Amino acid sequence: MNTQVLTSKLEKLGIMILTFFFSVMAFAQDATKSPDLNVDVTTTKTTSTTEEWFTNPLYWVIGALVLIIIIALAARGGGKRD
Incomplete structure (x- = not known):
């Protein structure tokens, strides 16, 4: 038997076992207690x-005005243009 085929079958078996284990864990909750x-x-x-x-x-109004003034001063550059 080819090792690749064997590996593929073992992976499928492992996935099936894990799926079964997780489904058992999911249904293993105490269902008898109301x-x-x-x-x-x-x-x-x-x-x-x-x-x-x-x-x-x-x-908020005062804060917005201060922010607008700061943005206007920063956009202007604060320096002379020759």
Whole structure:
């Protein structure tokens, strides 16, 4: 028998054994135990009056203006052109 044919058959056998092993592992879960569906959900709602700085639109507008000014100064080059 050719070694290439033997190698091919051994690879197929190995893949079949691995497939069987993984399928057994997948189905080996405890199926006799019923799932616990008793879920208690408690929610508490707390309100906070503190405002973060990044939620204020004024900071966004000022930041955008500063960014536009920086980009304009960088694009201009800051030097004289002769």
